[in-house]
Amino acid sequence: MEKKLQAVYTEGVLRLEEPLQLKEMQQVVVTVSDLPAVDDDLSGYFTPEEWAKAARDPVTWEDVKQALSKISGCLSDTVTAQRQER
16 A cells, blocks of 8 residues: 555654554555645646746736635635646
8 A cells, every 4th residue: 555644743753644544563664755835835736837827827916806806605625626626
C-alpha cells in the first residue's frame, strides 16, 4: 500500500490526520516533505499554463469584486470541488 497522508509534528511525534490500516508492529517506510504554506509559495497550486494565462488576463480588481458579489454559498467549497474534479 502506498498512500500520501498529512501529519502534524508535535512534541517530537508525527500525528497523522487520519488512521492507517496497518497491522501491529508492521514496518513501513516514511518519507517526510514540508508542505508549502499558502502565504509562502503559490507556484505549486497552479499549472504553468494557468500562470501564463493569468499573466495575460486583463481583469481588474473591480471586475473581481463585481463577480464575487454575485456568488452565493461558499466560494472555497466551489474552488475545492473544481480542483478535485481535475
